[in-house]
Amino acid sequence: MIRIENLEKVYKTEEIETTALNGINLQVKEGEFVSIMGPSGCGKSTLLNVMGLLDKPESGSYKFMDTELLKLNDRERSNFRKANMGFVFQNFNLIDELTVFENIELPLIYNKVPAATRKAMVNEIIQRMNIVNRSGHFPQQLSGGQQQRVAVARALVTKPKLVLADEPTGNLDSSHGNEVMELLCELNEQGTTIVMVTHSSHDAGFSNRIINLKDGHVISEKINKGITEELI
Amino acid sequence: MFKLNLKIALRNLKRNFVISMINIGGLSIALAAFILIVLYVNYETSYDKHNPNYENIYIVGRDLKDFKTNFTPPPLAEIIEQNCPEVALVGKMTPSNLEFPLISDAGRIYIKNTMVMNFNAAKIFDLHPQGGLKQPQGEIERLYYLNEASMRTLFPNKKDSMPELVLMGGKTLGLTAPIQGKIVPNPHSNLQFDGVAIGNNLGVAEGFGFPNYYTYIQVKPGTDIKALEAKIDRLMKAGMIKEKIDMGSLKNERVFLDPLANLHLKPQAGNDTNYKVVMALFILSMLIVVIACINFTNLTIAQANKRAKEVGIKKVLGSYRQLLTMQFITEILIQCVLSMLLALMLAELFMPTFNNLFEVPLSLAAGAEELYWMLPLILLIVTFIAGVYPALILSGFKPALVLKGNFEAGLQTSWIRKGLLVVQFSIAVIFIAGILIVNRQVEYLHTEDTGFEANQVLVIKNQMMYNKPEVFATFRDKVMKINGVKSATVANVVPGGEQTGSNGYTVEGREALLDFIDVDYDYFETLGIKLKSGRTFSKEFKSDTLNAAIINETAAAKYGLLDPVGKTIRGCNIDYKIIGVIKDFKSQGFEAAVQPTIYAMKNPCGNPRLSIMLKVDAAQMSAVLAALKAQWSGINRLDGEDFRYDFLDDLYGRLFKKQEQLKAVFFTASMLTVFIAVLGLFAFAKIMTSNRRKEIAVRKVLGASDFQVLKLLNSSFLWMLLIANVLAWPLVYLLARTWLDTFAYRVELSVVPFALAGVISLLLAVITVSLQATKAVQANPAAVLKHE
Ligand SMILES: Nc1ncnc2c1ncn2[C@@H]1O[C@H](COP(=O)(O)OP(=O)(O)OP(=O)(O)O)[C@@H](O)[C@H]1O
Numbered sequence A: 001m002i003r004i005e006n007l008e009k010v011y012k013t014e015e016i017e018t019t020a021l022n023g024i025n026l027q028v029k030e031g032e033f034v035s036i037m038g039p040s041g042c043g044k045s046t047l048l049n050v051m052g053l054l055d056k057p058e059s060g061s062y063k064f065m066d067t068e069l070l071k072l073n074d075r076e077r078s079n080f081r082k083a084n085m086g087f088v089f090q091n092f093n094l095i096d097e098l099t100v101f102e103n104i105e106l107p108l109i110y111n112k113v114p115a116a117t118r119k120a121m122v123n124e125i126i127q128r129m130n131i132v133n134r135s136g137h138f139p140q141q142l143s144g145g146q147q148q149r150v151a152v153a154r155a156l157v158t159k160p161k162l163v164l165a166d167e168p169t170g171n172l173d174s175s176h177g178n179e180v181m182e183l184l185c186e187l188n189e190q191g192t193t194i195v196m197v198t199h200s201s202h203d204a205g206f207s208n209r210i211i212n213l214k215d216g217h218v219i220s221e222k223i224n225k226g227i228t229e230e231l232i
Numbered sequence B: 001m002f003k004l005n006l007k008i009a010l011r012n013l014k015r016n017f018v019i020s021m022i023n024i025g026g027l028s029i030a031l032a033a034f035i036l037i038v039l040y041v042n043y044e045t046s047y048d049k050h051n052p053n054y055e056n057i058y059i060v061g062r063d064l065k066d067f068k069t070n071f072t073p074p075p076l077a078e079i080i081e082q083n084c085p086e087v088a089l090v091g092k093m094t095p096s097n098l099e100f101p102l103i104s105d106a107g108r109i110y111i112k113n114t115m116v117m118n119f120n121a122a123k124i125f126d127l128h129p130q131g132g133l134k135q136p137q138g139e140i141e142r143l144y145y146l147n148e149a150s151m152r153t154l155f156p157n158k159k160d161s162m163p164e165l166v167l168m169g170g171k172t173l174g175l176t177a178p179i180q181g182k183i184v185p186n187p188h189s190n191l192q193f194d195g196v197a198i199g200n201n202l203g204v205a206e207g208f209g210f211p212n213y214y215t216y217i218q219v220k221p222g223t224d225i226k227a228l229e230a231k232i233d234r235l236m237k238a239g240m241i242k243e244k245i246d247m248g249s250l251k252n253e254r255v256f257l258d259p260l261a262n263l264h265l266k267p268q269a270g271n272d273t274n275y276k277v278v279m280a281l282f283i284l285s286m287l288i289v290v291i292a293c294i295n296f297t298n299l300t301i302a303q304a305n306k307r308a309k310e311v312g313i314k315k316v317l318g319s320y321r322q323l324l325t326m327q328f329i330t331e332i333l334i335q336c337v338l339s340m341l342l343a344l345m346l347a348e349l350f351m352p353t354f355n356n357l358f359e360v361p362l363s364l365a366a367g368a369e370e371l372y373w374m375l376p377l378i379l380l381i382v383t384f385i386a387g388v389y390p391a392l393i394l395s396g397f398k399p400a401l402v403l404k405g406n407f408e409a410g411l412q413t414s415w416i417r418k419g420l421l422v423v424q425f426s427i428a429v430i431f432i433a434g435i436l437i438v439n440r441q442v443e444y445l446h447t448e449d450t451g452f453e454a455n456q457v458l459v460i461k462n463q464m465m466y467n468k469p470e471v472f473a474t475f476r477d478k479v480m481k482i483n484g485v486k487s488a489t490v491a492n493v494v495p496g497g498e499q500t501g502s503n504g505y506t507v508e509g510r511e512a513l514l515d516f517i518d519v520d521y522d523y524f525e526t527l528g529i530k531l532k533s534g535r536t537f538s539k540e541f542k543s544d545t546l547n548a549a550i551i552n553e554t555a556a557a558k559y560g561l562l563d564p565v566g567k568t569i570r571g572c573n574i575d576y577k578i579i580g581v582i583k584d585f586k587s588q589g590f591e592a593a594v595q596p597t598i599y600a601m602k603n604p605c606g607n608p609r610l611s612i613m614l615k616v617d618a619a620q621m622s623a624v625l626a627a628l629k630a631q632w633s634g635i636n637r638l639d640g641e642d643f644r645y646d647f648l649d650d651l652y653g654r655l656f657k658k659q660e661q662l663k664a665v666f667f668t669a670s671m672l673t674v675f676i677a678v679l680g681l682f683a684f685a686k687i688m689t690s691n692r693r694k695e696i697a698v699r700k701v702l703g704a705s706d707f708q709v710l711k712l713l714n715s716s717f718l719w720m721l722l723i724a725n726v727l728a729w730p731l732v733y734l735l736a737r738t739w740l741d742t743f744a745y746r747v748e749l750s751v752v753p754f755a756l757a758g759v760i761s762l763l764l765a766v767i768t769v770s771l772q773a774t775k776a777v778q779a780n781p782a783a784v785l786k787h788e
């Protein structure tokens, strides 16, 4: 589904240039659950941002189901993003002024889903996430784990083809972290492709494949749980 | 979508309640001031605009080189009528300032300001007296109309519209006149009167030597005014040559046409001070709005940190820049609409006070026509100025950056915000220094020596003309018998803004235009005017009533006379002997320079002497007034039955009314400006310190003292303030110079107001910032860091 070739990303500041991605080649198949690991500062978040069209690389190619995404303009990028992708962040990133329900509803509004359908979809996912009695609360009134579940619900409600998660358990204790990981697995089993950045090999253990980055390169790939498909 | 955005906006407003209130409140106060002033400016600049021929009406004036006047000789109207087909109507009128009583069975009024005009003048000014505008019969008939109040006093029970007879002058005179009905002058017209007399023709007996009439013309649309002006100029000169008048000054004289639109604020024959005041006010009001907009912009951007995350998330979820820009602009528009509604309420609330101060009948309802299109326009402009920039900043945040968690929105925009703050501070400094300077000048006007003593001088209103000293002598003898009256005199004008006439006078072959004041014995003594050389008029010299004259210093200087006493000065066919020179005194207030003036007891070219002045002993003032009242009919038998008087210092004080008014307005506007600026600073400091809470906590954990942190928070503002002061001072200097130059007598500009403005602004800033900073400094760092 995703084919990335020779991706390069350089951050220029007044003093120095940092090459965050230095010729990344990588493919993700439909229905896969891929983990990206590596030391701090090796470019994991940058890669995920580029994949989520939140950041533009200097060069390279990024094909999504044979569409070259790097050629899109701003408007097309945001259209593509809202139709195909969902995000989960380490620090949840919920809008503080909106309730749980409204936060989850927001991406549906951007996708121009009619109000009645919207309500049904949000309610369904709220049930699935087990946060029904919290739907009128504001983010500050929830625990970290609950907030992350809302964030996952918000990422899933549009039924995206690809979910990008940047250290989704980074701010959670292990039991809350496991809850979130189970949610992601369940989702993956239903066919959603997931790319997750993590520092925890425990979490990475849930995925099909682990990609290791160092200094902006892919240095190794490892297939998990004896999945037999041939991957490059 | 809109609903959710509205929710976000409202919840943000609620969460940052104080800031939001400052934002909306400050803008509403500024807009309210703006609305009031726009209404006022509109009112002041639209005098007579209701006249259907507004654009085609001109007054004919004469430029006499030394000064300009709107007084023209009466035959000019007929000559224009006969020779200028492009002129549709020619009107002439003359104000009759002679105050006399009208008496009916029901009551008595004193009518002062009567306009005597011909039928066409009434038509030009679109007058609608009771019963409609009627053409008088023949050459003699005058149709008299009175204002509403007078009609009510004289004929309280009148229902019909038949003419009524009244007695004119004192009862003993036995003169009667028919009053046709009432006439209501439009308060929004240049033409104001208590009563009107309409005739077919006026001043028939007076030739080109009697420039006592206003000549108004209504031209046909499309007339070439320049050509008409030249034509009337030629007609005027031809007329004067025919009557052999004043050939010497002819070549300097020129006729001008002044459009009706100019007459209220900037007549050619007059000055444009009022126009300047009105325009200054307008600029003031715009400055206030600008300050409020700067506040709005700055506060919105300063709060950007709080909105950055929202922007990032929305972008991740599929929003894009234009959509977000629209969202923020809508949000700001809604706040502006709220401010506007509040502003309208505030304006309505303060309207009565404002109307009182300026003596205008403004109202939101009456001004609605203009406001109808103006307010939405202002709304859009303010939204644009205050909203577009912050909206662009906010919508431009990069999601990958802001969602990392420790994003500082302020960093990229700080120099613009600082620049805006500096501009705002500068304006505030200008206003603070301005208040100080205006105050000092007005103070000066009140305390500075005027060159004469207006205290304890009674000015008695009177209809008896005391042109002959021997007639006034009997009057003087009678009043001097009253205990407490120190001196008595009579003149054609009193010092206090009344204009006297002027004439050409020649000394040693040099001709100059002098103001003439016709006086009686004891004039200078009554007014306490000081003598420079020679003597004042005295009964010991018989010739004083015939050909003695006194001039002032300015007149002596005008002729270049070092020792004028004993010299001959010729004017009005009399060879006067100069018997004394007086020191200049400021009879026209401080705005006008003292005019070269000649004082004489005999002046065939002069005006009636009606103004009696008595110097009274302060301790016996009330006794003197009581005695005068009781004995008045005996003292002044030919006058009306009433004893009516003014105090000279009151009359003279009215000259400063405009300055007082200006001071009041300027003061209010300045306070408002400074208030809004301080409000903005307060909110700004609040946001800044809250954004720096973590930094403050960390510094304290690392050992910074409270004072060090306070200093840190203040220092950035103090720098901006210093720059603002340095920028503002030259501007203040220029503005103050320009304003002070409108006074002939003024204070010197010193450094004091500048330095004071600097200190005041500094104090205001330190107090405002420290109020906020202290709170942040006193917070427990552990709690702050845990929260983060
Ligand atoms: N906005 C930026 N400006 C300049 N350099 C940046 C910026 N963002 C990231 N970098 C640099 O790019 C490199 C990669 O950063 P990235 O955030 O992708 O690391 P990461 O692998 O996600 O690390 P971590 O595990 O700590 O989150 C780092 O060296 C970082 O210093």
Ligand SMILES: [Mg+2]
Pocket: A044, A045, A046
């Ligand atoms: Mg990272």
